[in-house]
Every structure is written in C-alpha cells, then in structure tokens.
Amino acid sequence: MKKAIAFWGILMKDMKTYYLKPPNISWGIIFPVSWTLMFFLRSSIEVDIRGILPGVMALSILFGTTSMLAVTITFERRSRSFERLLLAPISLKLLMLAKTSGAIFFGLVNAFIPVLFASFFISLQGIQWLPLFFAVLLIAVTSTFLGLFIAVAVNEVFEAQTFSNFFRFPMMFLCGLFIPVQALPLFLQPVSFVLPLTYGVDILKNAINGDGFMSFGISLPILLGFGLVLFFLSTRNIQKKWIY
Amino acid sequence: MVEVTNLCKKFNSFEAVRGVSFSIQKGEIFGFLGPNGAGKTTTINMMTGLTLPSSGNIKIAGFDGIREIKKVQGNIGIVPDESNLYDELSGRDNLMFCASLYGMEKAKREVRTQMLLKQFGLDQTGKKLFKHFSKGMKRKLTIAAGIIHEPKILFLDEPTTGIDVESARQIRQLIQDLNAQGCTIFLTTHYIEEAERLCDRIGFIVDGQMVALGNLDELMGEVQKEHQMIFTFEQGTHSLEKSMSQSFPELSVYRINEHSIRISSDEKISLMPIMKFLEQEKVLPREARIMKPSLEDVFIKITGIGLDKMKKEKEGKKK
Numbered sequence: 001m002k003k004a005i006a007f008w009g010i011l012m013k014d015m016k017t018y019y020l021k022p023p024n025i026s027w028g029i030i031f032p033v034s035w036t037l038m039f040f041l042r043s044s045i046e047v048d049i050r051g052i053l054p055g056v057m058a059l060s061i062l063f064g065t066t067s068m069l070a071v072t073i074t075f076e077r078r079s080r081s082f083e084r085l086l087l088a089p090i091s092l093k094l095l096m097l098a099k100t101s102g103a104i105f106f107g108l109v110n111a112f113i114p115v116l117f118a119s120f121f122i123s124l125q126g127i128q129w130l131p132l133f134f135a136v137l138l139i140a141v142t143s144t145f146l147g148l149f150i151a152v153a154v155n156e157v158f159e160a161q162t163f164s165n166f167f168r169f170p171m172m173f174l175c176g177l178f179i180p181v182q183a184l185p186l187f188l189q190p191v192s193f194v195l196p197l198t199y200g201v202d203i204l205k206n207a208i209n210g211d212g213f214m215s216f217g218i219s220l221p222i223l224l225g226f227g228l229v230l231f232f233l234s235t236r237n238i239q240k241k242w243i244y
Numbered sequence: 245m246v247e248v249t250n251l252c253k254k255f256n257s258f259e260a261v262r263g264v265s266f267s268i269q270k271g272e273i274f275g276f277l278g279p280n281g282a283g284k285t286t287t288i289n290m291m292t293g294l295t296l297p298s299s300g301n302i303k304i305a306g307f308d309g310i311r312e313i314k315k316v317q318g319n320i321g322i323v324p325d326e327s328n329l330y331d332e333l334s335g336r337d338n339l340m341f342c343a344s345l346y347g348m349e350k351a352k353r354e355v356r357t358q359m360l361l362k363q364f365g366l367d368q369t370g371k372k373l374f375k376h377f378s379k380g381m382k383r384k385l386t387i388a389a390g391i392i393h394e395p396k397i398l399f400l401d402e403p404t405t406g407i408d409v410e411s412a413r414q415i416r417q418l419i420q421d422l423n424a425q426g427c428t429i430f431l432t433t434h435y436i437e438e439a440e441r442l443c444d445r446i447g448f449i450v451d452g453q454m455v456a457l458g459n460l461d462e463l464m465g466e467v468q469k470e471h472q473m474i475f476t477f478e479q480g481t482h483s484l485e486k487s488m489s490q491s492f493p494e495l496s497v498y499r500i501n502e503h504s505i506r507i508s509s510d511e512k513i514s515l516m517p518i519m520k521f522l523e524q525e526k527v528l529p530r531e532a533r534i535m536k537p538s539l540e541d542v543f544i545k546i547t548g549i550g551l552d553k554m555k556k557e558k559e560g561k562k563k
Contacts, residue, residue, distance in 0.1 A: 002347025009344025017332040080328040084389075087292055088345035089318035243294060 006090045007098045014102035018072050024106070032060045032114040049122050054204035055177040056114040058197060061139045062168060065107040069100060069147030070160035077242075078157065086242065096235050100144045107140030128207040131216050135203035138223040142196040145230035152237040171197045176205075182213065196226035245270045245397060245428050246291075251300035253286050253452075260286045262452040263300070268397075268445075273419070273429040275443035277436070279547050283452040284432050285325075288399055291430075292322050305396050318346065321395035325402040325432075327382040331375035335366055335385050338374055339392055346393035360388040364418065380411025387418060397428045405434060416442060440539040448546050455546055463542050472508045472535040473515075474500070477527055481505050484527060491521055498544070506535070 018024065035056045036049070076082040085095055118124065150163050173179075174188060175197035181189060192198045199219040206212030212219070246268035253261040261283040268274045278284050289295035291302055293313040302309025305319040329338045336357055343353040361367040364384045369377065377385065383403065390398055400419065404412035419442060423429055433439050439446055446463060448456040456463060477484075485499040488507070495513070498506045507513060515532070522528055 005347045005349065006345050009341055013330070013333070013337075013341045016337075017330055021332075079331075080324065080326060081330055083294065083324065084328055084342070085345070086294060087317055087322050089314045089347075090345070091314065243296060 003090060003094055006088060007094060007101075010085065010095070010098035011101050014072070014099065015105075018068065019102050019106045024068070028060075028064065028106075028110045028113055031063060031110070032056050032117065035059055036114070036117070049118050050209060053114060053118055054201055054208050057111045057136065057204055058139060058175070058177065058201050059172065060110040060114060061107040061136065061200075062143045062171070062197060064110040065103045065140055065143040066147040066150065066164045066168060067161070068106055069103040069144050070150040070154070070164050071157055072103075073099065073148065073151035074154060074157045074160045077151075077155070082242075092235055092238060092243075096148065096231070096238065100141075100148055100231075103144040103147060104137075104140045107143060108136060111136040111140065126210075131203055131220075132207035134220060135200055135207060135223075138220065138227060139197065139200035139204075141227040142200070142223060142230060145227055145234060146196070148234040149230050149237070152234050152241060171195050174198070175201050177201055180213075196223055196230075199223045199226070245272075245305060246274075246430070247301070247303040248287075248291065249301040249303075251287065251290060251302065252298045253283075253290060253295065254298045260452055261290070261297075264449065264452070264454045266447050266454060266457055268428060268430065270428055271423070271426055272444045273423050273431060273442050275439040275446035276430060276432045276449065277439055277446060277543065278449035282449045282547075284449055285401070286452075287449065288401060288430075288432070292320060292399060293317055318393075319396045321390035321393065321398045323387050323390040323398065323400045323403060325405065327379075327386040329374050329382070329386055329389060332373065334371050334373055335361065335369055335377065335381075336371060338385060339389055342389040343392045348393060356392055356394075360392065364388050365414070378411075380407045380414075383407050383411065383415060384418070387415065391422065391427070395427070397430060398422065399430045401432050402434065403431070404438060436538070436540045436543055446539070448543070450547050456542070460539065463539065464537060468537055469510060470508050470537055470541070471511065471513050472506060472537060472541070473513050473518075474504055474506050474531075474533045474535055475518075475522075475529040476504045476531040476533075477529050478503070479527060481527075484525070487525065488518075488521070492518070508541075 036052065073082065076085075085099070086092075088095070115124070146167060147164070150160055150167070154160050154163050170191075174184065174192045175181075175195050176192065181192045181198060184192060199214070199222045202212040202214050203216060203219045203223070204212075206214075206216065206219075246266075248267070249265050251261055251264045252259070264283070264287055266274075276284055276287070286295060290297045291304065291309060293309075293316065297310065302316075304316045307315040307319070309316050330341070333341065339357040339360060340353050343356060348356065358367070361369075364387070366381060366385060366388070369381060374382065374385065387400070387403065390400075403419065404415050407415070416438065419429060419431070431439070431443060440460065443460075445457070445459050447454050480502050481499055481504065482502075485497050485505060488495070488505070489497045492507075494511065495507045495509045498508070500506050507518070
C-alpha cells in the first residue's frame with residue numbers, strides 16, 4: 001500500500017508539473033498536425049490520411065516521450081530535486097517506473113490525437129484496435145525507456161535534446177516509415193531490425209492498413225523485449241552513476 | 245541511534261573519507277564541522293544512501309546502513325544545503341508530495357501538512373508556488389519537508405547559510421523545538437556560534453579524518469589555557485601581522501580581517517609593551533579586547549583555516 005501511494009504521488013506530481021502544462025498539451029496537438037501537413041506538402045496532390053496514420057502516430061509518440069522524459073529527469077538532476085526521490089524509502093525500480101509512467105501516458109495520449117483528427121476526415125472502419133493499442137503502448141514504453149537511457153547518459157538539458165536526436169533521426173528514416181524496410185539498401189536492413197520502432201511501426205501498419213511484413217506474434221514480444229532491456233540497462237546505469 | 249565505524253570512501257585514487265568513526269545518542273544534536281572539501285557531504289551521502297561506502301559500517305535506527313538502506317531512509321529526514329523542492333508546486337503540494345513518498349495516507353498527509361505549515365509560520369503561503377518564496381521561507385519549507393514523516397533522525401546540512409538574520413533565528417529555534425520533541429539531529433554548519441549554541445557534541449573532520457570529537461567543554465579544554473586579545477584598527481593590518489610576530493616571538497599573531505588581529509599566548513598577555521610597539525609603528529588601535537576562547541578558536545587550531553574565508557567560499561559557491 002505504501003509503495004502504491006509513493007508510486008501514485010510521483011506520477012501525479014509529474015503530471016501536474018510537466019505533462020499537463022499548457023505548452024506540453026499544445027505540443028501534443030501541434031506535432032501531429034505539422035507531420036500531417038508535411039506529408040501533404042510532400043505529396044502535393046492529396047494526402048492518403050490512412051496511409052500516413054501509422055507514421056504520424058509513431059513519430060508523435062517517439063518525439064513526445066523521449067523529449068519529455070530525458071529533459072525532465074535531467075532538469076530534476078540539475079536542480080537536485082531528483083535526490084529527494086533517490087532518498088525516499090522506495091526501490092530504484094519502482095521509482096523509475098513511477099517516473100516513466102507519466103511519459104508513457106503522455107505518449108499514449110499523443111498517439112491518439114492523430115487518430116482523433118483522422119476520424120473527422122476518413123472512416124476508421126477495419127482498424128484492428130486491440131493490436132493497435134498494444135503497439136501504441138509498447139512504442140510509448142520503449143521510447144520512454146530510451147528517453148530514460150538518454151537522461152542517465154547526460155548531465156545537461158541541452159545534451160539530452162542533442163543526444164535524443166542522435167537516436168531519433170536514424171530511427172525515423174530506417175524503421176520503415178518513409179521507405180519500406182525491404183526497399184532499403186541491403187547493408188542498412190540489419191540496422192532496421194535492431195531498432196525498436198521498426199517493430200512498432202510494423203504492428204501499426206498491420207493494424208491500420210494490413211500492410212505490415214511481420215506478424216503480431218513476432219513484433220509484439222520483440223518490442224516488449226526492447227522495453228525490458230532498456231529499462232534494466234537504465235536502472236543499472238542509474239545505480240552505477242548516481243548512487244556511486 | 246547512529247553508529248558509524250571506520251567509514252571510508254575512495255573516488256579512484258582520491259580518499260575522500262578515511263576511517264571516520266562516531267556515534268550519536270538518541271535525542272542528541274550532533275554537530276559535524278570541517279572546512280570545505282573535508283569530507284562532510286560525502287559522509288552524509290554515505291549515511292543517507294546517496295553514496296556507497298568503500299568500506300566501514302553504518303548503523304542507523306537499528307538498521308544496517310548499507311544492506312538495509314531503504315529501511316534506514318524510512319527513519320531519517322534529510323534537509324540538503326540547497327532547497328530542492330519543486331518550483332512549480334505550492335508549499336502545500338510540496339509537503340503533500342513529500343509525505344506521499346513515505347507512503348502516508350491522504351488524510352494523515354493533509355493533517356501533517358496543515359500542522360507543519362502552521363508550525364513553520366507558512367500557513368498563509370500554503371497556496372503560493374515554491375518559486376515565489378523568499379530564501380528564508382524556502383529553507384523553512386525544506387525543513388518541514390524533511391520532517392513530514394516524523395523521522396527519528398534529521399540530517400540538516402547548512403540550514404541557515406545564505407538567509408536573513410531573522411529567518412536564521414527562527415530556524416535555530418525550530419531546530420531546538422524539534423530536538424525537544426525527541427528528534428535526534430545531525431547538523432553541519434559553517435556558523436561556529438550556531439554549533440556552539442545548538443550542539444550537544446561536535447565532531448571535526450579534516451582531510452577525510454575525524455580529528456576531534458566531544459562536547460563543548462572537552463573540545464574547549466584544548467584552548468581554554470590560552471590568553472587572547474583582539475585589536476581593531478582604523479587602517480589596514482597587512483604588514484602588522486609580520487612585524488608584530490617578529491617583535492613578540494612569544495605571541496602568536498593572527499590576522500582576522502583587514503582591520504583586526506588576534507594575539508594569543510599560553511602566558512598572560514602584557515598590554516603595555518604591545519601598546520608601545522603600536523605607538524612606534526604609528527598604528528594606534530581603535531579597540532583592544534580581552535577574549536574568552538571560543539569554539540571558533542578550536543576550529544582554527546584544528547583546521548588552520550579562518551572562518552571568514554570559509555564562509556565566503558561557501559556563500560560564493562551558493563551564488
């Protein structure tokens with residue numbers, strides 16, 4: 001019970017101080033709209049909204065969660081308020097789960113804003129909602145833990161942003177969003193398969209348009225595996241770097 | 245209540261803490277003093293679980309400070325040297341959040357928060373965001389956050405550094421009140437007079453080693469035999485320290501600041517020859533005072549560092 005109270009307290013504090021702030025709410029709306037507009041300008045004729053929906057959803061989650069978590073944790077480390085959490089009588093794993101839950105929730109909300117917009121223009125019939133929800137959840141989890149991994153590696157807020165882009169941009173171009181993985185040069189294809197977003201995007205494509213190239217049974221466990229590995233690596237690094 | 249035995253911490257080849265041992269009794273205010281970089285913060289970090297000791301043992305409130313650190317953390321409160329609460333939360337919300345970290349249920353959190361805001365004179369500012377608090381108010385709220393879960397031991401790191409005189413006075417009173425309620429206190433401070441006034445026992449740490457430990461009388465025993473005088477001048481005392489030391493080798497002359505020097509001796513100090521010397525040097529003092537030795541003298545004797553210099557360094561660091 002005490003652990004649940006602490007977990008809920010940290011989650012609610014983060015929601016109040018970071019995720020429910022007006023700039024972040026507007027980010028959640030502006031980001032998917034800008035991506036949709038970008039695709040529209042690129043096609044110059046008309047946008048296949050359903051076709052671009054998996055990409056816009058995946059990028060909304062990736063950019064939202066990695067930025068928020070890496071920045072908030074680095075900021076709290078700088079202001080030493082993170083020490084307060086490390087000194088609380090809760091385990092490091094529970095603490096980090098509580099810290100990341102807010103970002104995961106933020107990612108979930110970010111993912112469904114493009115879906116909401118799309119519903120005004122196209123029919124959403126035929127979408128497999130359950131796999132879609134799991135894909136969104138697991139992309140949010142892996143992206144958040146990637147943000148955590150980045151936060152542990154840097155000391156300054158600006159470094160967190162720079163370092164995030166080091167991971168995000170290659171992932172964006174190699175995960176099959178713009179160019180299908182099978183159409184990538186042969187030497188780049190193995191790189192695609194070590195990126196968690198490749199599996200997330202594939203599930204989203206399958207769930208929305210039925211044009212993914214792996215089955216849910218393969219992509220979902222792999223994505224889950226990425227999430228677990230990133231979480232354990234990050235908590236191990238925190239133990240080594242911050243409780244030295 | 246606290247038992248620290250042979251505590252060591254190495255950062256690569258640098259030994260920050262070297263075999264520190266001490267114990268603190270229940271209900272005691274224990275002062276932990278030393279110059280900057282002496283190993284105070286590293287020792288506190290090891291005791292509170294922010295740093296892993298290289299060797300040694302810590303026992304706090306009956307728990308092993310290394311293997312059972314989470315149980316220890318449930319029994320201690322920590323007030324760091326900088327207020328580290330959340331700027332975007334109100335005073336009330338900060339306390340409510342800190343209480344939730346210790347698993348306190350909502351009804352109990354509400355009662356305790358209200359009580360502490362009132363006790364610390366912050367009940368009128370409970371809804372104000374922390375970032376809009378004055379420095380003194382921030383310190384008070386940080387202390388309130390440190391005791392929200394009614395810890396058995398409270399670690400206070402420089403509680404009055406950088407705040408106004410009135411707030412500092414109130415905080416000292418709060419520390420005494422907390423202690424009267426049964427809370428054991430571990431205090432680090434740069435204000436020796438604060439330690440002298442508040443602490444039951446004091447430990448001095450220099451270069452990672454505990455060099456003196458005891459109550460005020462025990463520590464003062466070292467310097468109580470000394471006779472001291474302080475001379476204050478209108479003009480600077482830069483060259484005076486050297487010339488006086490040469491003329492009176494039996495005295496130890498120490499320049500406190502630009503306008504004051506302290507002379508000390510194991511023998512009674514005779515004023516006439518000194519006044520004659522100062523007249524010859526054309527530097528007549530504005531004031532000459534016979535001083536009773538203080539804890540500050542113990543500190544200077546042990547560390548060889550002037551307190552003014554240390555306070556300036558610390559306050560400069562905070563700015």
